[in-house]
Amino acid sequence: MISMQPNLCHLLLSLVLLSVSCSKPKEVASLTAKALISEKVTELYATGTAETHNELTYEGAMDMFTVSEKKILATRHWSFEVNVPVTVSVMRSKKQRHLPFWLEENGFEKTSMEVSNEMTDYEVWQKQFDRGSVGLGINGLENYKYHYFVCVTPQFPNETLQISNIYPENQFIGTMDNGAFTYHDWDELVLFDVPEKLKGQQLLTTVRGRGTESHLVDAFRITKFPSSQKADQVMLTWSDDPATSVDIQWRTATSVQQGSVFYRPIGSPDSLKVPAQKSQMEDLRLANDRHTHRFTAKIRDLNPGTTYEYKLNTQAQWPEEQHFGTPSDDDSFSFIWYGDAHYSPDWGTIANQAFRSHPDAAFHAVAGDLVSDGLHRDQWDELFAYSERIISQKPFMNVLGNHDNRMGLGAHMYRDLFSYPDNGPSNIPQEHTYSFDYKNALFLMIDATSRDELQTEWIEQQLKSSNATWKFAMFHFPPYNWEEPYTNIQKEWIPLFDKYHVDMVFSGHIHYYMRSNPMYDGKVVDHHSQGTSYIISIGIPSGPKEIGEEDYAATRKSEGQFYQVIKIDGKTLTYSAIDAEENVIDEVTLSK
Structure with missing residues (x-):
């Protein structure tokens, strides 16, 4: 087999791409940076293989673009219009290996100011713009995970700034200050040490995953x-x-x-x-x-x-x-649910084990994090391959986890793959949250990666109108856990679970097993008829690890992987948690 050195590969690749662009002139006047990257990927696929594509260096990737194309990368990733002359500040992570090429080329100057959050420190680069259009460039070609963000202020303090015609649409505009969000898909990551000079300026944040739009270096994957x-x-x-x-x-x-x-x-x-x-x-x-x-x-x-x-x-x-x-x-049936699967063959093993041991289960469900990156279809391919015998015979009814709805980029691949009821709240994407009745049971399948408060009214409507004997809710983030209790879920949804007596809540996310005693208003009560059991599980091997105290817990396991079987016979429910060796590690029977 003949092998070529990487530099020679890049030279030949550049010549091929040059010949393609010369033989077929393109109209680039209206291209966004994202669309241009897509065209370049198409050209790449006309040469070599995924392995050779991933040999592409940062310098080799930059050489793929003509001068006019680099201008697109430098100005059409993020754009807006201003009604007065402004100073634009770009906050760029100091950990990023390659400085975005366009900052200095477009006249931005590095200042002595810095801004921080708990993950990284940001340099502040500034440039003055006249009224009109402001165009900013890509974060880079290597998909660095902390995208730059922006603040804008009038050059003349007596003028009022209006920002309009923003691309991409649905831009969040906040106020630059300590405690402000760094990214509008991660409200826990807030700014501190904001310089006084920047405080009060209009803050434009983005989502963490936007860097993927221009990802070319080590970007390519192969599905098995x-x-x-x-x-x-x-x-x-x-x-x-x-x-x-x-x-x-x-x-x-x-x-x-x-x-x-x-x-x-x-x-x-x-x-x-x-x-x-x-x-x-x-x-x-x-x-x-x-x-x-x-x-x-x-x-x-x-x-x-x-x-x-x-x-x-x-x-x-x-x-x-x-x-x-x-x-x-009749009123007899069973179902099986799992905690996080993360497209693991280990999850496939225990899921098939559950399928063989409980062939009469009506359906199977995963409480989120079916995969590790919801926009990587190769991961979904593996998940479906490991469960093909199950899902062709039993409905596969799931909810989104944070890994399925990834980095603020949405969950369009999840929506494309699954056909679920479109009876959820109107103010979140359809089929993210939904409900269904099976015999004498109501199932609320809730997207905990969307805003909690937008779903509260819908949850109450579903519970209020239900005559089901048994009521269940499934969502990814567990409201009660030892590591990071979800206080907003406790505030928004748990009062409804108390009011309408939801029997069990199923979650994942924290990689261990826990079933709480029945709880009402955040406290343990004496009997199931008075409260709700909150259950966390994990479908892949986890632990061992130390876990903190939870005075509400009835059973906990810090190590192992599990599946859960719920069997209902009229007004009697039998719940079992089973490990990979088919040992029943937890069991409880409820009656009404």
């Missing part, structure tokens, strides 16, 4: 499970009444243009056909599977208490493992 013409990731969910409906989702390569599902009661010679809706998913930096097609077929008007088999239009036979059941009209 690329798509093909053969359908895979076949998965069941509910977006409507579980008694009469089911949604079936699957993945193919983009060469497959149409999809449909055939289904029938087991034993019936006659089948029905439902067409599937197609969508295209993109993971720009997934080098061997950038685009895939996702299909969703929504089956309605099913008969309760019936077992169905199904096949996709690409399948000649009826696969033995593709079937689902609708609930009967």
Whole structure:
């Protein structure tokens, strides 16, 4: 095999990219920096492999861009208009290896001022602008995690500053001062040691993940499970009444243009056909599977208490493992839930163990952090590969964790992958928070990564209108835990759980196991009929570690991985937590 030194690779790559740009002139007048990076990635994929792409150095990446393209990178990452002459301050982390190339080139000067938060110190760079447009550049090409932020003030104190036409949209504008947010997706990370000269200025923050928009150095990934013409990731969910409906989702390569599902009661010679809706998913930096097609077929008007088999239009036979059941009209059922999965094969092992040991469970659910980066589709590919036998037979009903809704960039990949009820609060993204009834139980599936107070009214409406015997809530952040209690959840939601008697709350995030005694108003009470049990679990191996005191805890485990089975028979509930060796480490029975 012939190998080339990295510098030679970069030279040849630059020549190839130069020939591409020379042979096909492009209109760059309206390109944003983000769009330009996307075009460059497309050109990169025309040469080499993901391995050679990841040999790209910072200098080699900069050499990919022409002078006019560098101007786009320098001015069209973040822009706005001002109505008066201003001084713009850019706060740039001192830990960042490469100074954003455009700061000095665009006339910014480093001052003696610094600003800090608990994670890093920031240099202050300044430049004066006339009234009109202000254009700022990319954070860098290496995806440094602490993006710069900005404050703006009029050059003449008697003038009133108005900032408008901001790109990207939905810009948060605050006031520069001690205690101000550094990033508007991380309200715990606040500024201190703000110089007096900067206090009171208009503060423009961004989200932590914005640096990914220009990420080229060590940016490219490979999925172990690329798509093909053969359908895979076949998965069941509910977006409507579980008694009469089911949604079936699957993945193919983009060469497959149409999809449909055939289904029938087991034993019936006659089948029905439902067409599937197609969508295209993109993971720009997934080098061997950038685009895939996702299909969703929504089956309605099913008969309760019936077992169905199904096949996709690409399948000649009826696969033995593709079937689902609708609930009967009795009040007996079970379900399985897990703490954090983080796309781990260890989670896949215990999940399949739970599936084999409890084949009658109606559905499986993860209380957030299904993966470690929700915008990396290769991680979702692994999660689905490890659970394929489960999710093709049992609905997979989950909630978002902070790793699924990543770094302020949203959870669009999660939404693209799962079909859930759109009955949640109107002021957060649909299908992030939702509810469903299964037999005599209500399930509130809540997005704890969205603002708590925006969901309080919806939670009360759901609980107030429910006649369910059993009420459960699942969300990622545990309100009670030894490490970082979530006091805002305690303030916003727990009074409602008390008022309407939610039986159990399921969470993850803190990697250990804990079941509380029944609690009301933050205090332990004598009997389940008087309060709620709060449970934390972890679906991957964790510990051992020291954990602090929790006087409300009934059972705790600082080491291990677990799954939980809840069995309901009318007004009796049996809860069991089971470890990877199939030992029951916690069990309780409740009656009403």
